[in-house]
Amino acid sequence: MRGYPFFRYVAALLIGIVLAEAWPTVSPYWAAGFGLGCLGLYLFRLRRNERKTIKPLDLVQGFALLGLMAALGWGLLYAHTPAHRPDNLLNVPNPPDAYEAVITNLPETRAKTIKVELALRRGRWNDGDSAGYRPLTGRVVAYLDKGDSLAPTATPRYGDVWLVLHPPRLADPPLNPAEFDYRRFLSRRGIYHQQYLRPWQRRVIGYDPPSRLTALAYRVNAWADSLLTQKIGSRAEYGVVNAMFLGTRDDLDPVQYETYAAAGAVHILSVSGMHIGILFIVLSGLLTWLAPGQGNRWWVIGLKLSVLWFYALTTGLSAPVLRSAVMFTYLLLAGGFNRSQSLMNTLGASAFFVLVYDPYAAFSVGFQLSYLSILGIGAWAPQFIKLWRPQTRVANWLWEISMVAVAAQLVALPVSLYYFHAFPVYFLLANPAVALLSTLLVPLAVATVALGWVPVLGDGLGWLLRQVAWLLNAAVDWVGHLPGATFDGFWPSALAVGLMYLLIGLAGMVVLTRHRRYVRLLAGAAVVLALLTVHDVQQQATQRRLVVHYQPRKTTVSLTAGRQTQLLTDADWETNPRLYDFYLKNALDSWGVRQVQTGSLLADTIATLPPYRHTPDVSLLVWEGRSLLLVNRLASYRRWQLPAVVDYVVLRRNALRDWHQLQQRVVARHLIFDGSNAMERVDSLLKTKPPTLASRVHSVRHSGAFVAEW
Incomplete structure (x- = not known):
């Protein structure tokens, strides 16, 4: 490790960043004091050792420097956290009635909405003497209806200044077990609020892009997108090229995406360092053939840098491409200055500077997987390749590319299982085709964008690009549909x-x-x-768990015994399976459930639950010694009363309007409002205390899913 100093610095920097994120309430003055102490100790030992003729290897001096790097990481994360600013939206007593903000991202088109990110400039409060606009900072994620357009010029674009006439709200926390924590994801990007905007709640009042360079990159990205649309034509091929080259998945079919995931090739559908690495390798090979022995000449280095940064510009200067562009720039400049080049040290140096610029990049899945994969390739691939030497050139190429894939997967596998919970079985089978066709597709896409304006040449390049994309789709589709293509259900701690x-x-x-x-x-x-x-x-194997899950306008109760779960729901999974995947699949997989049975709440009886009884007003069941009552409606002309205390009462579909409706009917240990109730009604009921009806009241919309384990 002595030859790779940046590896040590990055490790110490990461320790400081992780500690600062884990204990955000600790005063930064402690880190500052620790850092100053480490700096003083380092300088003291350095000066003392300089007086000696033979310089010793001083461990105290080395650890003092690493401590200084850790303190730097802590301080950088604190400085990059907008929540520490007193004028941040998170710290104002009340959200503004209106605010002025500018769009800071390339608007993302979803199935039904358009997503934009807004950076606040000032807010307006109507609160008496202090009414009016005041400076305000913060960022908000806003969602618009896809058909929301006040005028042709009102289509969202980077740099538009908006007057928003509706207060934002805090981003939602995860409301179901094992659900993706979108609030934490946004907070690591300095965003704490979100809102859904109607057309009359926003007004375009100007155009002032925060960065002219970013505005140029987005214009180049839009121009490249229109050119590729014209040259490729077919949606399946265009969707893959658009995802790989421009970083946009709007035109990618969901089934197509799942096929790539099953084949272990989903990583190529995100613009990343791999793509700029492919471009770098192809460009280096081409220039070596055209100008042998000129690799470290400045005109060659300048040409390589121009192509690499042109590609970065067409991607809209996406963060993963910028990280890799910095790394390869560092590598090229080191060669130009005749400095020794080490992949490991170069990797550490680029990671160090990326983390200094944005310490929250340490928590990005793309950052972690990219650097771990390159680390695995650099550390393991040469050793694996030496294990066998095939006799033919084709076999040797297949062996080398397979060993590179194994090395990358080996080091990134634990993190990949932690985030994605699945392992593609046939990734080695798909990797040679994916590697070869990706190596052709990325340079072809660059050439098509750069030379697409040439009448005949541009059409020829577009045709070739479409054929390569078709071959890539066909190869991945074949591998992805092999039996047992994916092992899922991995939930390592x-x-x-x-x-x-x-x-x-x-x-x-x-x-x-x-x-x-x-x-x-x-x-x-x-x-x-x-x-x-x-x-x-x-x-x-021994778990017993009753959960009332959150699902918008639906009721879902899961009863888990061992590795089997019974779902009671009014949701129709067959017509909309994405509801199950989004709200329930992660929870059941994390519990190790292997068998799921679904029962309709509207059925009179459920075969797998003999104690279940349903009436228009209530549904009652006893499971594992616990009683569960689902209240469907409370009609004044039909009185009912349960003689015993019920463990759990689930209130559905706005059945309860007033607490007195439950008096003389039921006494429960837990009263639970599920997701089928209107939020406004639940809010009004929670403001008053239920009179001796329950020991605890829980709203899944406010506090997340209700979980009972025994």
């Missing part, structure tokens, strides 16, 4: 991920040193991971 990386590191030390000590440590770590897995499996 953070501790398990750490143990996996410990195993990978120890395995590497065994290969490098052949020392028995590392073999024993490897075996011990494997035993610990196996015991942790057995413990999790045992817990899943």
